[in-house]
Amino acid sequence: xxxxxxxxxxxxxxxxxxxxxxxxxxxxxxxxxxxxxxxxxxxxxxxxxxxxxxxxxxxxxxxxxxxxxxxxxxxxxxxxxxxxxxxxxxxxxxxxxxxxxxxxxxxxxxxxxxxxxxxxxxxxxxxxxxxxxxxxxxxxxxxxxxxxxxxxxxxxxxxxxxxxxxxxxxxxxxxxxxxxxxxxxxxxxxxxxxxxxxxxxxxxxxxxxxxxxxxxxxxxxxxxxxxxxxxxxxxxxxxxxxxxxxxxxxxxxxxxxxxxxxxxxxxxxxxxxxxxxxxxxxxxx
Numbered sequence: 001x002x003x004x005x006x007x008x009x010x011x012x013x014x015x016x017x018x019x020x021x022x023x024x025x026x027x028x029x030x031x032x033x034x035x036x037x038x039x040x041x042x043x044x045x046x047x048x049x050x051x052x053x054x055x056x057x058x059x060x061x062x063x064x065x066x067x068x069x070x071x072x073x074x075x076x077x078x079x080x081x082x083x084x085x086x087x088x089x090x091x092x093x094x095x096x097x098x099x100x101x102x103x104x105x106x107x108x109x110x111x112x113x114x115x116x117x118x119x120x121x122x123x124x125x126x127x128x129x130x131x132x133x134x135x136x137x138x139x140x141x142x143x144x145x146x147x148x149x150x151x152x153x154x155x156x157x158x159x160x161x162x163x164x165x166x167x168x169x170x171x172x173x174x175x176x177x178x179x180x181x182x183x184x185x186x187x188x189x190x191x192x193x194x195x196x197x198x199x200x201x202x203x204x205x206x207x208x209x210x211x212x213x214x215x216x217x218x219x220x221x222x223x224x225x226x227x228x229x230x231x232x233x234x235x236x237x238x239x240x241x242x243x244x245x246x247x248x249x250x251x252x253x254x255x256x257x258x259x260x261x262x263x264x265x266x267x268x269x270x271x272x273x274x275x276x277x278x279x280x281x282x283x284x285x
Contacts, residue, residue: 009214017210032075045062045096047225048092049171053085093107098271132277135273147265147266151261184201187281198257199224222241233262
């Protein structure tokens with residue numbers, strides 16, 4: 001049985017990496033190995049992807065004292081945070097550690113628990129450190145509470161500046177077989193703001209799985225998460241994304257903004273200025 005859905009297989013075939021993807025896909029399993037469990041317990045943040053009750057695809061940042069995410073069995077994790085989507089919803093999770101430039105993904109079904117919620121894993125795998133910026137973690141800010149979320153249907157000038165300065169963002173996508181939380185990174189300016197309701201970015205070469213673009217092949221709903229690493233402010237966008245494939249091998253994704261949510265000081269975590277990944281390509285002219 002193939003570990004990839006129809007959309008990912010289509011993109012792999014189109015780009016000509018089907019054999020490589022089949023080899024890489026052997027790393028996808030359903031079990032949480034001891035090294036992965038140990039990694040999870042060290043993390044102060046978790047990115048969650050899922051569709052909400054209204055069908056919008058959300059990319060959400062969850063934070064807590066290390067140990068707030070932990071493996072409770074060979075196929076289950078427990079998260080000490082409220083479940084932001086209905087019980088039984090397929091979710092994708094991404095644990096990313098800027099300190100070590102390591103990341104792992106765990107996808108499955110989420111259900112409420114006394115502690116917060118659990119995820120029963122369908123897929124567990126690690127990714128390479130490509131395009132991950134290295135950051136040091138400062139002491140959490142425990143005195144500044146999160147601000148009131150600000151809802152809109154287009155980017156404000158301040159949000160536009162945050163996006164243009166971003167070296168990292170997270171993307172949530174969905175497909176009939178589940179949800180996925182992915183990461184995109186590059187030098188500041190790699191995300192272009194075409195207008196208050198449209199973004200675009202070049203899709204850099206990755207691990208050949210094409211999980212994000214594969215999901216977008218069959219369902220164009222997506223959610224983006226931008227984080228101000230210094231202040232903890234988040235900007236979450238929901239909308240639609242489409243990728244074009246140029247004859248020169250360049251892939252460009254365009255995202256149409258439908259809703260925005262900015263939450264000042266949403267995260268108590270404070271991070272240093274980045275040490276940029278040596279894999280980051282030069283910016284397009």
